[in-house]
Amino acid sequence: MFNVKSLLVVALAGFSALAAAHPDNKNGKYGKDHKDNHNDHDDDKHESRGPRNFIMVVPDGFGPASETMARDYMHWKDNSTAVLPIDEMVIGMVRTKATDSYVTDSAASATAYSCGIKSYNGAIGVDDDYEPCGTVLEAAHLEGFKTGLVVTSRITHATPATFASHIYHRDLESEIALQEIGYAHPLGRTVDVMLGGGRCFFTPNTTEGSCRKDGVDALxxxxxxxYTTFQDRATFDSELKLPYLGLFTNDHMSYEADRDPAIEPSLKEMAIKGLNDLYRATKDSKKGFFIMVEASRIDHAGHANDPVGHLHDILAYNEAMLAMREWIDEHSDSPTTLISTADHECGGLTVGKEISGPPGYWYDPSFFAGAKATSGPLSKQWAAYTGSDQKGYLKSEIFAKYGVAQPTEQELSEGIALKSSASKFSKFLTKALSSRLGVNWATGGHTASDVTLFxxxxxxxxxxxxxxNNEVGHFIAKQLGLDLESVTKKLQSNETWQADWVKPKAGHQRSARDLHSHHH
Known part of the structure; x- marks a missing residue:
């Protein structure tokens, strides 16, 4: 009888070899030979003893159609047939449903990745009964591994939160911040490297821009x-000792298309710094490290149905993945496993639409060419314009910078009519480009689609x-030799902490999962 898993591995290995051998694969940004044979060799050499380090990468909201769109754009841009780095890393698919919904949110899915259990939408490191579950990061810390969280969202957002905190609802980010740094956590400090956004949940409410309702100074x-705490690029670029907490923005970090590199490092830069610093810190120890890296804002662009934000954050994810796999190949002295998969698909993206004339379908990624920014900043820029030439400014400074080089008269008129509402104009702008691209969005939320496993x-x-999705957590634990059950017992034995920090107050369980109706 044929073994399906073996057939899949063989088929994918064959695809990678063909892709690497393709003459056009040396063209373009991602087209060089990525040493597939080296990866095969490492698998064979170290399989019996397992890795020293583990990298978990979550491209939030990234579905199969998103991968197609990014690849097709690169094919057009570089005039090549080169595959994306992640195309050569495909090993399967992941099913994502939560316990209370076929469509998961990031909290439930990330809890599956961190704890190895299914839970409800909104759950941060807790089960259906609001009981805390031990995470792979916490277990790794207790076993002597160094640990890290690197994200482009707020560091207190759902995905990173599930690895280092436990609370009944994801929106309680002020409490999550105090758990992540170890202040309100029964295990103390468990994270050595934290990089991302979300400074507002670490500053007291007397500080401008604070998101806290109290006067606690979490920094x-x-x-x-x-912790060494910092918020500037110069400190990030310096040599740092663990532990450190770098928060570059008050809220989420910028979309890649809008990012100022003088202020905010890229996902690739943060990931590689995290790997290098964790590697140096563990080089002479018996244990290595565990790090979770999240390309967070792919999801946010999906919610906004913003093809520009979606595309460029996907490309940034690919750049980071290529850099991390090269890092793995270059550090054979410290065997490392990398697994990457989205928590869910977002936006219900489809590429291509039916048209009446030949060839019967329309889909053209070349319309991305002129896009220089996402819809949000451009909408605010348009709302703030006070000049007299509204039509000219809208055409040259707004539409053109979003990739819509030739807006129609009707679009210009509608854009002027929507000037006073940045949110409505933003949606209008994304539809204008999506229509030209030939891409469609089924929803402003998540879908139940399976996601690709790399x-x-x-x-x-x-x-x-x-x-x-909960099998991912079990795989991480198995590879690093972690005992999640013992960590869970430690957490659940502290009833005072659970009452103060984890569980909803008596009488509020029924509504605890419904603080907000919209889950990212």
């Missing part, structure tokens, strides 16, 4: 607990196949 507490390095191919 000061973090420093008391041993792998690289030690034993990654042993995880090939179609998986439930």
């Amino acid at each position: 000061a507490i973090a420093r008391d607990l041993g 792998g690289w390095g030690v034993n990654s191919k042993t995880f090939a196949g179609s998986r439930e």
